Amino acid sequence: MIVYHPAFDLYHCVYRLLQILTHFDKNEFVELDRLRIWDFYLLFPNQVQKITLRREEEDIRKLINFYITNEKNPYEDILDNRKMFERIKPYQLTAIKCLASYGIINKQYLAENRVTIVSKQLLQSYTSKFEPMTPKERNVIGLMTSHFYQVSMFGPHGLKAKTKLMESKYDAE
Template sequence: MLQILTHFKRDEYVETERLRIWDFYLLFPDKISSIKLKRSENDIKELIKTHIRKENNPYDLLLDTRKIFEKIKPFQLGALKCLASYGIINKDYLALNKVTIVSKDILATYSSKFEPLSVKESNAISLLTSHFYYMSLYGVDGLKDRTQLLESKYDA
C-alpha cells in the first residue's frame, strides 16, 4: 500500500476498493493482462505486453483470482488502518471508504526504508495509478467489472 501511495501523485482521494484492486495487481502483476480492455485501448494493451510481460511461472498459478482477492482483504484493510493510525492517510476519509494522503513527509520516511521495486512492479504501479485511475470504478465498463475481482452487477 505504501508503494502505491508513494506513486500516487494526485492530491485527490482514491476509493478503497480501487486501491485494493491496485494492491492485488501489484502482488500479481502478470494478472494485469487479464483485465478486459476496450478496442480503443490498444495502446494500453501494448504497454502491458511490453512492460509487464507475462511469464509462465507454474508456482504463480492462481486458479480463482476472486477468491484470493477476498482472502487478502483483511490484510489490505488492516494495512490501511495502520497507515491511518500513523497519520499517513486521513482516518475520516477512510471511514467513508476513501483514501487521501495527509502527510507526504511521513509517507516518504516510511517508504524510504523499503527496498526498491522491480522494474515490472514499478511499471505496474505507473499503469495502475494513471490509466486505471481515470477509469470509472462502477458500471458496465468500470474497473470492478473489467477485473471481475468485485461484484459490479448491482452498482449504480
C-alpha cells in the same frame, strides 16, 4: 512444509500500499476498493494480462504486453482471482487501518471508503528506507495509477467489471 507467500503477510501488504500511495499528492484521494484492486495486481502482476479492455484501449493492451511480461511463476498461479481477492481482503483492510493509525492516511476519509495522504513527508520517510522496486512492479504501479485511476469504478466498462474481482452487475453508473 511451511510456504511463505506475500499475499498473507501483513507487513508486505503495508509495503505495497506505501509504494502505491507515493504516486499521489496530499490533496488527491483514491477509493478504498480501487486501492485494493491495485494492490492485488501489484501482488500478482501476471494477472494484469487478464483485465478486459475495450477496442479503444488497444494502446494500453500493447503497453501491458510490452512492459509487464507474463513470466511463468508457479507461486503466482491463481485458479480464481475473485476468491484470492477476497482471501487477501482482511490483510489489506488491516494494513490500511495500520497506515491510518500511523498518521499516514486520513482516518476521516477512510470512514467514507476513501484514502488520502495526511503527510507526504512521513510517507517519504518510510519509503526512503525501502529497497528499489523491480521494473515489473514499477510498471504495474505506473499503469494502475495513471490509466486505471481515470477509469470509473462502476458500470459495464468500469474497473470492477474490467477486472472481475468484485461484483459489478448491480452497480449504477
